[in-house]
Amino acid sequence: MNRIFTFWLASCLLLMSCTTDDTAFPTDNEDFNVFTFVYSEEGTVNSAVLGLDIVTGTQDTIASFDPATKLHDFVYNSTTNTLIGVTKKDGYDNAANALYFIDLSDGSFTTVMLDNSTPYMYYSDVVLDATGTIYLFKSDFNQYSGNLHEVVSVNVATGTETVVASYNEGVFLADLTYDEQQEKIFCFLQSFYMQAIDIESGESIEMQLNSDYTYSGLLTNTSNAYFAFKKARYPDSDLSPAIVQLDEFNGGETVLQTLASSITLKGMAYDSYTNAILAIQDDQTLFTFGMETQNTSTLVLSTTPGVVYEEVITK
Numbered sequence: 001m002n003r004i005f006t007f008w009l010a011s012c013l014l015l016m017s018c019t020t021d022d023t024a025f026p027t028d029n030e031d032f033n034v035f036t037f038v039y040s041e042e043g044t045v046n047s048a049v050l051g052l053d054i055v056t057g058t059q060d061t062i063a064s065f066d067p068a069t070k071l072h073d074f075v076y077n078s079t080t081n082t083l084i085g086v087t088k089k090d091g092y093d094n095a096a097n098a099l100y101f102i103d104l105s106d107g108s109f110t111t112v113m114l115d116n117s118t119p120y121m122y123y124s125d126v127v128l129d130a131t132g133t134i135y136l137f138k139s140d141f142n143q144y145s146g147n148l149h150e151v152v153s154v155n156v157a158t159g160t161e162t163v164v165a166s167y168n169e170g171v172f173l174a175d176l177t178y179d180e181q182q183e184k185i186f187c188f189l190q191s192f193y194m195q196a197i198d199i200e201s202g203e204s205i206e207m208q209l210n211s212d213y214t215y216s217g218l219l220t221n222t223s224n225a226y227f228a229f230k231k232a233r234y235p236d237s238d239l240s241p242a243i244v245q246l247d248e249f250n251g252g253e254t255v256l257q258t259l260a261s262s263i264t265l266k267g268m269a270y271d272s273y274t275n276a277i278l279a280i281q282d283d284q285t286l287f288t289f290g291m292e293t294q295n296t297s298t299l300v301l302s303t304t305p306g307v308v309y310e311e312v313i314t315k
Contacts, residue, residue, distance in 0.1 A: 033273050035083055036280065037074065037310035038301075043067040049083075049102065054286065057299055063107030071100055074313040075126045081105055083313065086114075086123045086136060094119050099126070099134070099154065112159050118142055125176035127185055129199065135164065135185060137173045151176070151185065151197060165202040175218035175228075179248070186226065186248055188215050192233070194226075194251050207251030212239060217268030217279065218246075221291070227256070227277060229265045241265075243277060243289055257289055257296060267311025278312045286312075 034054070039047045047069055049062035065071075071085035083102040089095050097114040115121050120142035127135040133153050138161070140148035149167040154160070164185075167173070173195070176187040185197040189206060191214040197204045209215055213230040220226055226248050231241040241264070243257045259265075265279040265287055274290070281287040284307060286299040301309055 033315045034269070034271055034278060035074065035076070035313040036267065036286075037071055037085065037313075039070050039308055039310065040067065041306040041308060047071075049107065052286075052301070054288070054299060057301060059301075062104070063102060063109065065109075068095070070095070070310075072310050073125045074311065075128045076313055076315045077128055077132065078315065079132060084126050084128065084134065086126050088124075088310070089122050097121055097123050099156065101156075112154070112156050114154070114159055115161065125174065125187070127176045127178045129178050129183075130180050135176065135178075135199070137176060137187075139172070149173075151202075153199075163202075164199055165197050165204060175216060177218050177220060177226075179220070179224065181224055182248075186218060188218055188228075191215055194218075194246060194248065196248065207249075209246070209251050209253065212237070217265060219268050219270050219277070221270045221275075222272050227268075227270070229268060229279065231264060257294060259296070263287075267309070269312040269314045271314050278314070280309045280311060283308045 044067060046064045046067055048064040051060040051062055070088040072088040074083050074085040076083055081104050083104065085100045087095050087097050097116050099112040099114065100109055102109040114123055118140065120140050122139045122141060123136045125137045129135070134156060135151060135153050138148070138150045138152050149171050150163050151165040151173070152161040152163055171189065173187045173189055174191065176185050179186055183199060185199060187195050187197070189195040192209045192211045194207045194209055195204050212233055214233050215228045215230045217229040218226065226246040228244055228246055229241065230244055232239040240261055241259045242255045243259070244253045244255050246253050263281060265281055268277060268279040271278050275292055277289040277291065279287045281298060284300065284302045286301055288297045
């Protein structure tokens with residue numbers, strides 16, 4: 001039976017919307033292959049890592065965090081069997097920027113502090129290359145600082161950063177993904193360009209996508225094909241959202257599945273065990289798109305107000 005790791009509130013064991021059964025899960029965490037982050041908007045109870053059965057929705061606690069801890073943009077390190085995430089900041093809050101390394105064998109975690117010189121500093125999109133080097137997108141939202149935007153690599157022993165690529169004011173990247181075959185980082189630029197960054201030289205090329213849409217959730221499968229979610233750029237548009245396959249060389253796209261206009265997906269990931277794209281729909285529902293069947297399905301993870309599932313991460 002396929003299972004998913006999910007970050008969830010530690011108190012969900014007490015909620016009627018979540019059913020847990022410790023006996024339903026193996027003690028060896030190697031049997032789990034998918035993850036997600038969840039937090040409470042109110043911040044009144046702990047966040048946690050859970051195991052999730054994607055068929056029944058049964059959830060089991062793996063590791064917990066204090067209520068103020070919000071993390072996002074995780075990657076899995078198969079060498080160390082850890083999840084690596086970074087602090088998620090809401091606006092100009094004072095949360096400390098840090099990388100979190102979560103050991104899936106016992107639920108313990110360590111942190112590496114990042115640049116906290118101003119409360120305006122923000123990190124996103126953790127990327128791991130073939131050598132284990134970590135990359136992040138770094139932004140400074142202070143309007144008087146010149147608005148720093150960089151892709152940086154991080155020395156996890158010291159937290160020291162090395163700039164890989166720099167961008168002008170107002171330029172934003174999202175959904176950084178490492179391409180091992182090309183030794184490049186692919187991402188979305190301004191939500192309707194696909195960009196490829198050479199990690200050695202810092203040089204990049206951009207491919208314009210359909211500007212009537214915004215693109216998110218860039219991911220690759222085991223064949224190194226690229227996929228994403230797109231939705232209409234303008235609220236009054238009659239264009240339908242869709243899951244698309246993207247050509248990383250010219251930006252061409254093929255629509256795989258057209259979705260209902262009300263659907264918004266986030267935190268997408270590819271699950272090689274089921275050959276499916278997984279995502280979070282409307283904060284509390286797991287969305288699945290089967291690559292072979294071309295079918296979609298949903299599984300409600302919670303109905304409790306204030307509970308937000310952030311993303312899905314796969315091994």
